[in-house]
Every structure is written in C-alpha cells, then in structure tokens.
Amino acid sequence: MNSEYNLGVLVGIVVGIIVVAACLWWNKKQNGTRAEFDERQRLIRGEIFQHAFFAVTAWNLLYWAIGTVVNHPFMVDGLSGLVGLFVGVAVIGVESILRDAFFSASSRPKSYVFLYIAVLLSQIPSTVINWPEMVQGGVLTYKAMPLVSAVTFLLILLALVVKLTRREPEED
Amino acid sequence: MKNLKLKSARAAKDLSQQELADLVGVSRQTISSIEKGDYNPTIRLCVAICKALDRTLDELFWE
Numbered sequence: 001m002n003s004e005y006n007l008g009v010l011v012g013i014v015v016g017i018i019v020v021a022a023c024l025w026w027n028k029k030q031n032g033t034r035a036e037f038d039e040r041q042r043l044i045r046g047e048i049f050q051h052a053f054f055a056v057t058a059w060n061l062l063y064w065a066i067g068t069v070v071n072h073p074f075m076v077d078g079l080s081g082l083v084g085l086f087v088g089v090a091v092i093g094v095e096s097i098l099r100d101a102f103f104s105a106s107s108r109p110k111s112y113v114f115l116y117i118a119v120l121l122s123q124i125p126s127t128v129i130n131w132p133e134m135v136q137g138g139v140l141t142y143k144a145m146p147l148v149s150a151v152t153f154l155l156i157l158l159a160l161v162v163k164l165t166r167r168e169p170e171e172d
Numbered sequence: 173m174k175n176l177k178l179k180s181a182r183a184a185k186d187l188s189q190q191e192l193a194d195l196v197g198v199s200r201q202t203i204s205s206i207e208k209g210d211y212n213p214t215i216r217l218c219v220a221i222c223k224a225l226d227r228t229l230d231e232l233f234w235e
Contacts, residue, residue, distance in 0.1 A: 038198035040211050100201035105193060 019119065026115060036104045044101040051095060052088040059084045075140040082145065086152045093156035097163050109164060116157045123150035173209045178232050181225045182207075196220040 037045065063080045067073055075083070096102040103109045123146045130143035182192050182203075189203045196203075196217065205211035206221075213221070218233050225232065 038202050039214055039217060040202040040205060041199065100199065103199075105197065105199040105202075 019122070023115070037101065038105055041101040041104075044099050045096060048092055048095045048099070048101065052091040055091045056084045056088045059087045073139060076142060079140060079142060079144070083148055086148050090152045090155050093152070094159040097156065097159040100163075102160075109160065113157070113160060113164070116153055116160065120150055120153045120157060123147075123153065173235070175207050175209060175232070178221065178225075179207045181227050181232055185225055187225075192221070192224060195224040 060080070063074070063084075074080075093102065103112070126146035127150055130146060134141060134144040134147065182189070187195070189207070190200045193200045193203045197220070198217065202211065202213075206213050218229055222229055222232055
C-alpha cells in the first residue's frame with residue numbers, strides 16, 4: 001500500500017466521523033432531550049432489527065453459496081461483510097420509515113429529506129472517480145463502497161419520499 | 173377491532189389525533205393505530221390517554 005492510499009483511507013475515516021457527528025448533532029437538535037420513540041415504535045423497531053439480522057444472514061449465505069457454486073469470488077476479501085452491513089442499514093431504514101417507526105414523535109421527517117439528499121450527493125464525486133476501478137479482474141473492489149453507500153441512502157430517501165407523499169390523512 | 177370509544181371521546185374533546193398524541197407523548201401514527209385496532213397499547217399509555225381525555229379505563233378500553 002502506498003502513502004497516497006493510506007492518506008485516502010485516513011481522509012475517508014475523518015470524513016466518515018464528521019458525517020456521523022453531523023447526523024448525531026442534527027438528531028439531537030431535532031429531538032432535544034425527549035424520549036426518542038414511543039412504545040409502538042420501539043416494538044416495531046425490535047421486529048425490524050430482527051428482519052435486518054435475517055437479511056444480513058441471507059446476504060452472507062447467498063454470497064457464500066454463489067461463490068461456492070461458481071468457484072470464483074465476486075468481491076475482494078472483507079468487502080461482502082461491509083456490503084452486508086449496508087444491506088442491514090437499508091432494511092432498517094426503509095422498513096422503519098414505511099412502518100412509521102423511523103422518526104420520533106417530536107421530529108420533523110421533512111427536514112431529514114435535505115440531510116439524506118446531502119449525504120447522497122456527497123457520495124457522487126467519489127463514485128464517479130472510482131467508477132473505472134470498481135471491478136478489477138472480475139472482482140468487485142473496495143472502490144465500490146461509495147456506490148454501495150449511495151444506493152443505500154437512495155433507497156432510504158425513496159422510502160422517505162414515498163412515505164411523505166402517501167401519508168394517510170388524519171382521521172377526525 | 174376498531175376503538176370507536178376512543179375516537180368519539182377524542183372528538184368530544186375537540187382534539188385531533190396529533191393533539192392527543194402530543195398530550196400523551198406519542199406519535200400521531202400510534203394514536204391512529206390504536207383507534208384502528210392495529211395496536212394494543214400498554215396499560216401505561218391507556219392511563220395517559222384516559223387522563224388526557226378525562227375518561228376512565230372502562231369507558232375507553234373495556235369491550
């Protein structure tokens with residue numbers, strides 16, 4: 001590994017920490033010190049975490065099974081585990097949004113649309129830069145991670161937009 | 173089974189689902205789910221709703 005690669009990894013980690021810190025700050029600003037989720041949401045989130053666990057397990061089994069059958073790895077070592085994490089995040093994000101368990105009672109879902117658009121847009125430059133080297137020798141490399149991240153946030157954003165546009169009216 | 177007693181008690185107090193949700197500290201969707209019979213609330217939430225609507229547990233949740 002050359003120093004440029006190590007510098008890139010370091011910058012990526014720093015940017016990741018900044019993004020996570022910004023998300024936590026935003027979340028705290030939206031919710032204040034109130035309890036995050038009500039009892040129905042906590043119950044549903046428990047089910048959703050189970051679904052995410054099964055989805056990640058299914059992903060790992062599928063990757064292993066296909067790799068065994070064709071006797072050729074699709075991804076470099078360790079990448080399937082990372083992709084599996086994003087599969088889990090996508091399941092949690094999409095299902096909890098669609099089942100009204102993603103946002104706490106005090107938060108404003110519309111304000112999150114802009115946050116997710118910003119995160120999605122931030123992945124585009126690195127996706128474009130890494131595009132030519134994503135697949136090397138028929139194997140997906142770590143350079144595909146910005147694309148995986150972008151797809152995950154795109155799915156969550158789409159679920160959010162669908163939920164906000166098809167929100168059931170209040171029954172009075 | 174729909175909880176029509178809760179819905180009518182809320183309407184009698186001239187409260188929207190969102191207003192009742194804010195009073196008891198849950199999301200509007202949770203109140204909607206209780207009224208539609210999709211969610212069985214805990215006794216703690218039942219009591220909070222009863223207090224907010226000035227009703228008893230029997231009046232709102234006993235079938």
